Amino acid sequence: MSDLPPLETGVTGIRSRFVEDINGLRMHVLEAGTAGRPCLLLLHGFPELAYSWRKVMPALAAAGYHVVAPDQRGYGRTTGWSADYDGDLAPFRMLNLARDAVGLLAALGLRSVEAVVGHDFGASVAAWCALVRPDIFRRVALMSAPFAGVPPLPLGPQKPVPKPDIHAALATLPRPRKHYQWYYSTRPANAEMQQAPQGLHAFLRAYYHVKSADWAPNAPHRLPGWTAEALAELPGYYIMDLGLDMAAQVAPDMPDAAAIAANAWLPEAELAVYAGEYARTGFQGGLQWYRCRTSGLFEAETQLFAGRSIDVPAVFVSGASDWGVYQTPGAVERMRDEACSRMLGCHLIPGAGHWVQQEQPAEVTRRLLEFLAASPGA
Incomplete structure (x- = not known):
């Protein structure tokens, strides 16, 4: 390269x-x-x-x-x-x-x-x-x-304080869910996006679409806390359905041909630049950043x-x-x-x-x- x-x-x-x-x-x-x-x-x-x-x-x-x-x-x-x-x-x-x-x-x-x-x-x-x-x-x-x-530096003698398992709580919701950052930290995530069944270009089109103002359901507001019930108010691209990968998560919200043709902020030729680069590199380089965060390996420094x-x-x-x-x-x-x-x-x-x-x-x-x-x- x-x-x-x-x-x-x-x-x-x-x-x-x-x-x-x-x-x-x-x-x-x-x-x-x-x-x-x-x-x-x-x-x-x-x-x-x-x-x-x-x-x-x-x-x-x-x-x-x-x-x-x-x-x-x-x-x-x-x-x-x-x-x-x-x-x-x-x-x-x-x-x-x-x-x-x-x-x-x-x-x-x-x-x-x-x-x-x-x-x-x-x-x-x-x-x-x-x-x-x-x-x-x-x-x-x-x-x-x-x-x-x-991150704060703990002071004085510290006794481990058990924390609620947010991932277990998300998984046991009536609509079982998982956090996207921890999905991005899994081994299969890169291939599931780079080799998305709908094709990489279409995956990126749907992903960029659902996180834009073009996707009507986006109506953000403050959440009451870091609980499974509160996080479940986030869209599926943040708090994913438990059994889905990201390509499957965003696929149902793929914009139609007319919406794509009307998109002035990301026309097809510009999206093709992203698709071409990620087809060559994959996503793992960026996903490593998420793994650093979710693992907590470097919080001490x-x-x-x-x-x-x-x-x-x-x-x-x-x-x-x-x-x-x-x-x-x-x-x-x-x-x-x-x-x-x-x-x-x-x-x-x-x-x-x-x-x-x-x-x-x-x-x-x-x-x-x-x-x-x-x-x-x-």
């Missing part, structure tokens, strides 16, 4: 290239704007790519920024990572993903960026970047996934930062139809009141679901530029 060519984005003003020797990676990046101008680093989520920023990069560049969006570890045309399910998970832990970002900036000759902007799982990386190295990441914009803060908050200017932007805002009960409140000491706004954009920067790029760009103009960097 090391001889992959640059990606043809089809978007005027966006350049594709590779940066060598980034924390063991050959990193594929998309760029817009002129090097030497204030830099914005954009970090994508799952199952996405640097390409997910294509609709906002030219406008941010036109506003005077040098915009850099990498394919993160495990994704796209970035190489140097292993997709072995039985391989080492440590390279995919959050602090190493932040190190990837720092390494990329160093390779570009940058001592700091005006802001790091993260969407979905990329928001977690962006949050840790801002928390650990505020000298480098002068502002942070979190999109679609609230950052609830650093993040506890080193217990009590720390993000102290650079911060903003949260999401779609008004995005259940991701509320999937972890209380996360938005903890982000706003505790995890970010300089939270300047939480914006829920109408007409957008989870893929907010693709569904409503003009409004996302406006909110980002407004935030950059209003906030002095760290």
Whole structure:
């Protein structure tokens, strides 16, 4: 895979290239704007790519920024990572993903960026970047996934406290369910999506559709707590039917041909870019991130930062139809009141679901530029 060519984005003003020797990676990046101008680093989520920023990069560049969006570890045309399910998970832990970002900036000759902007799982990386190295990441914009803060460090003698088994409770509901993050952590998940019976392109079409504002049943609201009954209010793409894989879960909600033809934010040619990349790489690189989270293997090292908050200017932007805002009960409140000491706004954009920067790029760009103009960097 090391001889992959640059990606043809089809978007005027966006350049594709590779940066060598980034924390063991050959990193594929998309760029817009002129090097030497204030830099914005954009970090994508799952199952996405640097390409997910294509609709906002030219406008941010036109506003005077040098915009850099990498394919993160495990994704796209970035190489140097292993997709072995039985391989080492440590390279995919959050602090190493932040190190990837720092390494990329160093390779570009940058001592700091005006802001790091993260969407979905990329928001977690962006949050840790801002928390650990505020000298480098002068502002942070979190999109679609609230950052609830650093895991606490237990103090004093600790006696194990049995916790309710949320997975057992979900499985015994009248409609038996399971949590998608733990499904993503299973061995079969990659093949079940990459080799979906309906085809990879159709699977991605249905998956992107149900998490967008185009899917009428998306009516997110706060949940009362981390209980099976409360979580069961989430749609099936978050709290899945117990006996289904993700491809089967979203298949009944595949949009019809007319809806696909009318889709302006993700036309077939653009969806084909995602399908082509994931047909080649599979999903396991991104799924390793979930396995780091659900296993808890690396929580102890993040506890080193217990009590720390993000102290650079911060903003949260999401779609008004995005259940991701509320999937972890209380996360938005903890982000706003505790995890970010300089939270300047939480914006829920109408007409957008989870893929907010693709569904409503003009409004996302406006909110980002407004935030950059209003906030002095760290």
